Amino acid sequence: KQEVTQIPAALSVPEGENLVLNCSFTDSAIYNLQWFRQDPGKGLTSLLLIQSSQREQTSGRLNASLDKSSGRSTLYIAASQPGDSATYLCAPKPKSTFGDGTTLTVKP
Amino acid sequence: KAGVTQTPRYLIKTRGQQVTLSCSPISGHRSVSWYQQTPGQGLQFLFEYFSETQRNKGNFPGRFSGRQFSNSRSEMNVSTLELGDSALYLCASSSGQGDGAFFGQGTRLTVV
Numbered sequence: 001k002q003e004v005t006q007i008p009a010a011l012s013v014p015e016g017e018n019l020v021l022n023c024s025f026t027d028s029a030i031y032n033l034q035w036f037r038q039d040p041g042k043g044l045t046s047l048l049l050i051q052s053s054q055r056e057q058t059s060g061r062l063n064a065s066l067d068k069s070s071g072r073s074t075l076y077i078a079a080s081q082p083g084d085s086a087t088y089l090c091a092p093k094p095k096s097t098f099g100d101g102t103t104l105t106v107k108p
Numbered sequence: 109k110a111g112v113t114q115t116p117r118y119l120i121k122t123r124g125q126q127v128t129l130s131c132s133p134i135s136g137h138r139s140v141s142w143y144q145q146t147p148g149q150g151l152q153f154l155f156e157y158f159s160e161t162q163r164n165k166g167n168f169p170g171r172f173s174g175r176q177f178s179n180s181r182s183e184m185n186v187s188t189l190e191l192g193d194s195a196l197y198l199c200a201s202s203s204g205q206g207d208g209a210f211f212g213q214g215t216r217l218t219v220v
Contacts, residue, residue, distance in 0.1 A: 031206045042213060043112075043198055049208035089151065094205055096141055096164065098151040 002027045004099035006090060012105040013080055021075040021102045023090035030092040033073050035064050037086040038101070044089065048075070080106045110135065112201050112212035120218045126187040129215045133180050133201030139163075140182040141209065142174060145196040157182055189219045 003026045013019055023033070032051045036044040048057045048064040050073070056065040063076040073090055087101040113132040121127050133140050141164075142154040153166040157176035176182045180201075186193055196216050200209040 032208070034208050036211070041196070041216070043114075044200075044211040046208055046210060051206065091209070093209075094164070096143075096153040096156060096166075098143075098153075100150045 002092060002097040004090060004092065004097050006088075006099035006102050008102055009100065010103045010105075012107065014107050015080060015082060017080050017106075018076070018078050019080055019104070021077070021088050021104070023073040023075070023099060025071045025073075025090075025092045025097075027092075028068050028071050030068060031094060033064075033066055033090060033092045035062075035073075035075050036089045036091065038089060039086050047088075077104075080104075082106045082108050112199060112210055114197075114199050114212035114215050116215060117213065118216045118218075120220060121189050123189055123191060123219055125189050126185065127189060127217060129184045129186075129197055129199075129217070131182045131184070131199030131201075131212060133182070133199075134210055137201035137203050137210075138180050139202045139204060140176055140180065141200045141202075142182070142184050143198045143200070144168075145198060145214075146194075151198070154184065186217075191219050193217065194219045 005024045007022045034049045035047040038044045050057045050066040061078040066073045087103045089101040091098050115130045139158045141156040145151045156164040160176045171187045174184045196214045198214045200211045202209045
């Protein structure tokens with residue numbers, strides 16, 4: 001059974017800081033891993049998808065890395081902005097398991 | 109390209125009733141997954157359908173069921189509603205196992 005852990009559970013940073021969110025999973029037999037953000041009461045917005053054969057993916061200020069063998073992924077956010085405030089979730093596929101997420105607050 | 113559409117957005121039901129939620133996936137996507145999200149339990153996987161067949165199932169009681177139609181639209185049904193079924197129900201579509209998932213805005217179900 002796939003189990004996903006995200007650390008830290010919550011993070012508060014001043015605007016402009018670079019930060020790293022961590023995701024670990026127990027079953028390394030994954031097809032891919034996807035990072036999402038969720039605003040309160042809303043659905044999930046896809047941020048990045050890393051295939052199992054890839055090491056990292058980048059989109060704008062976001063960079064996600066994947067180390068399948070150790071069961072870890074990180075999401076790096078550069079130059080954080082107040083609009084980045086949300087809950088960030090990772091999900092390895094298959095098994096469709098989510099962690100509890102990291103709630104990020106970026107203070108102006 | 110239209111995104112994933114879930115209807116209705118909000119629903120209030122009485123304990124003991126049943127409810128049906130609908131999800132229209134992105135055009136061309138054949139996989140639809142359903143999730144329940146509550147403050148205490150987080151996001152929990154209900155089931156996944158691919159080409160009208162249930163491919164994966166989470167650990168929920170038999171009161172929760174689903175189906176997928178030939179046009180890939182999916183419905184989820186909950187019978188004999190309990191107060192604990194109050195949650196945000198999310199649907200996600202993808203084109204296959206190796207592809208990313210795209211979520212709808214969810215249906216907020218309140219059971220009173």
